[in-house]
Amino acid sequence: MSLFDADPRSALEHYFGFPAFRPLQEEIVRDVLAGRDVFALLPTGAGKSLCYQLPAVVSRGLTVVVSPLIALMKDQVDSLRVVGVSATFLNSSLEAHEIARRMQGLARGEFRLLYLAPERLCLPNVVENLANWQIERIAIDEAHCISEWGHDFRPEYRRLAEVRLRMPQVPVLALTATATERVRLDIIQQLALHDPRCYAASFNRPNLTYRVLPKARALDQLVAFVRARSSESGIVYAHSRKQVESLALKLNAAGVAARPYHAGLAPRERARAQDLFRRDDVRVICATVAFGMGIDKPNVRFVVHYDLPKNLEAYYQETGRAGRDGLPAECLLFFSGGDAAKFRAFIDEKEDENERAVARAQLRMMCDYAESSGCRRRTLLGYFGERLEVDCDNCDNCLEPPPTFDGTLLARQFLSCVVRVRQASGFGVGLNHIVDVLLGGDTEKVRTWNHDRLSTFGIGKGTSRDVWLAAGREFVRLGLLLRTAGARGALELSNAGRAVLFGRRDITLPQTVAPTKTRRAGAAPSQTSARPDGLEDALFEALRVVRRRLADERDVPAYVIFSDATLRAMARQRPTTLGGLRSVSGVGDKKLADFGAAFLAAIVADDHRTVSHGGTAMEPDGA
Numbered sequence: 001m002s003l004f005d006a007d008p009r010s011a012l013e014h015y016f017g018f019p020a021f022r023p024l025q026e027e028i029v030r031d032v033l034a035g036r037d038v039f040a041l042l043p044t045g046a047g048k049s050l051c052y053q054l055p056a057v058v059s060r061g062l063t064v065v066v067s068p069l070i071a072l073m074k075d076q077v078d079s080l081r082v083v084g085v086s087a088t089f090l091n092s093s094l095e096a097h098e099i100a101r102r103m104q105g106l107a108r109g110e111f112r113l114l115y116l117a118p119e120r121l122c123l124p125n126v127v128e129n130l131a132n133w134q135i136e137r138i139a140i141d142e143a144h145c146i147s148e149w150g151h152d153f154r155p156e157y158r159r160l161a162e163v164r165l166r167m168p169q170v171p172v173l174a175l176t177a178t179a180t181e182r183v184r185l186d187i188i189q190q191l192a193l194h195d196p197r198c199y200a201a202s203f204n205r206p207n208l209t210y211r212v213l214p215k216a217r218a219l220d221q222l223v224a225f226v227r228a229r230s231s232e233s234g235i236v237y238a239h240s241r242k243q244v245e246s247l248a249l250k251l252n253a254a255g256v257a258a259r260p261y262h263a264g265l266a267p268r269e270r271a272r273a274q275d276l277f278r279r280d281d282v283r284v285i286c287a288t289v290a291f292g293m294g295i296d297k298p299n300v301r302f303v304v305h306y307d308l309p310k311n312l313e314a315y316y317q318e319t320g321r322a323g324r325d326g327l328p329a330e331c332l333l334f335f336s337g338g339d340a341a342k343f344r345a346f347i348d349e350k351e352d353e354n355e356r357a358v359a360r361a362q363l364r365m366m367c368d369y370a371e372s373s374g375c376r377r378r379t380l381l382g383y384f385g386e387r388l389e390v391d392c393d394n395c396d397n398c399l400e401p402p403p404t405f406d407g408t409l410l411a412r413q414f415l416s417c418v419v420r421v422r423q424a425s426g427f428g429v430g431l432n433h434i435v436d437v438l439l440g441g442d443t444e445k446v447r448t449w450n451h452d453r454l455s456t457f458g459i460g461k462g463t464s465r466d467v468w469l470a471a472g473r474e475f476v477r478l479g480l481l482l483r484t485a486g487a488r489g490a491l492e493l494s495n496a497g498r499a500v501l502f503g504r505r506d507i508t509l510p511q512t513v514a515p516t517k518t519r520r521a522g523a524a525p526s527q528t529s530a531r532p533d534g535l536e537d538a539l540f541e542a543l544r545v546v547r548r549r550l551a552d553e554r555d556v557p558a559y560v561i562f563s564d565a566t567l568r569a570m571a572r573q574r575p576t577t578l579g580g581l582r583s584v585s586g587v588g589d590k591k592l593a594d595f596g597a598a599f600l601a602a603i604v605a606d607d608h609r610t611v612s613h614g615g616t617a618m619e620p621d622g623a
């Protein structure tokens, strides 16, 4: 096919081997090709790269991609070369003569794409050079780096405004997965996008399973969890450097190839850990949150949070590093009330009252997520203002709903106590004080406010403090109580709460809130997604070996050859002809020509093996 008059759909097939666009990709590509400024907000794994790679492939000029992920530029360029697209990158890892060579190529128009590190923009002459290279568009990946409000601010990104001024006619595509409104507006403003078309995809990541386990004997649980997933890559996040080091050692002792990663390591060591992980030489990275944006590894199969994350946004972003390839992946959080209390104490030490209030509210939402018995995905997406209409069926609470009991009496006692306090004092109080009153506590506040004279004083003595606190938080989650803004979080009865209090509605509570705990704690989480059968697994492993060999020969990471998603599809479909192989998603024309024979040979060999073994492998386990 001719390079330049290809329509986007056939180019998608020809180069990338994908039968269809993912949501919003086609619209974005068309607007980009029409020369519009575009702002695209798509979650991790949605396929943002394709939004600039595809237009680059079907255009004559050069597409410049600005990205802060220098460590990944080579891989991305290699990935493009492997599908037959000429691309290059300029960053500080190159020697001067190599840079000069590449710049000559750029002047001759040899490349469709140029990946550029943002600090290049600060060097003399670079902006002038750009103007000489027939730039057709600029794509700004991880565009939130331009905003000081975001967590990855890069001052060099500010130079983009200048580039914009110099080349006002060159359209800009800004891409990000950032979820905060303020950062989004800041991006559009800072880049001075002209009448941009804005796209925002749902933040739902249906292939991720969310789970929370009570943090008890967490180390054993972690080791069991990781060992149960014997050939899969994952990330374990923990708070402190010390903890990260110790977890890596413990996993090593259990026979798992794991490495620590934190800001205290030398840059060389960090780069090395990241490299080993990307190339599947290390299976698990134990990391602080310093291990972040640079992880573009598509086949991260699990993300475990050993400690409580700072807030739900951080949790979403960190878990988002799992399952970029669209295959099932797991997110596990270890939660304990003790962790939350430690965090609270830490927050109390903050100087600024405002900051304290924000941090408390964020922690509260994080705990709500962890303690809730409802759909976790709904809570998570709700945080970003997205509504999930039906339960997700892919979190622990949906898959194994916790047992429940009739909590109507508990609720009435609690709610009436909230009402009595307000009636008597004329102001609202927080959860802790309500529980003090219910328990008949002799505290200073109780005495000062004369709350020992209330009819609800001491009516809850038969139930422990922990249970009352958990129940109170559950009533808030259920919407029976509203929590007013502000540091104290005073409680107020809602209409739904009134209905319960006046006997028009009953309440069911999860057993976790009941006086005796029954929810299982220790076991490693059950396997969630339907696992492929043994036959498919065996072939998948064989295909991985072939991929590994081809990758090593070319000195590239395995996923540059084919993604796990593509190998899985091959193992499932078992094509035995080049035509059949070509129809597997992710197999484009060039990869078919270069790698097809090797993979076909492996499939055919596997067919022979299973047939000559009398078909035993065909029978499901235990049949």
Ligand code: ADP
Residues within 6 Å of the ligand: 018, 019, 020, 021, 022, 025, 042, 043, 044, 045, 046, 047, 048, 049, 050, 296, 298, 324, 325, 563, 585
């Ligand atoms: P993002 O940058 O949005 O996190 P990537 O661009 O890294 O996502 O893409 C994630 C994965 O999805 C990659 O493995 C990519 O090859 C794959 N992908 C992208 N678009 C498609 C598509 N239309 N069909 C199938 N796979 C796709």
Ligand code: MG
Residues within 6 Å of the ligand: 048, 049, 141
């Ligand atoms: Mg990306």
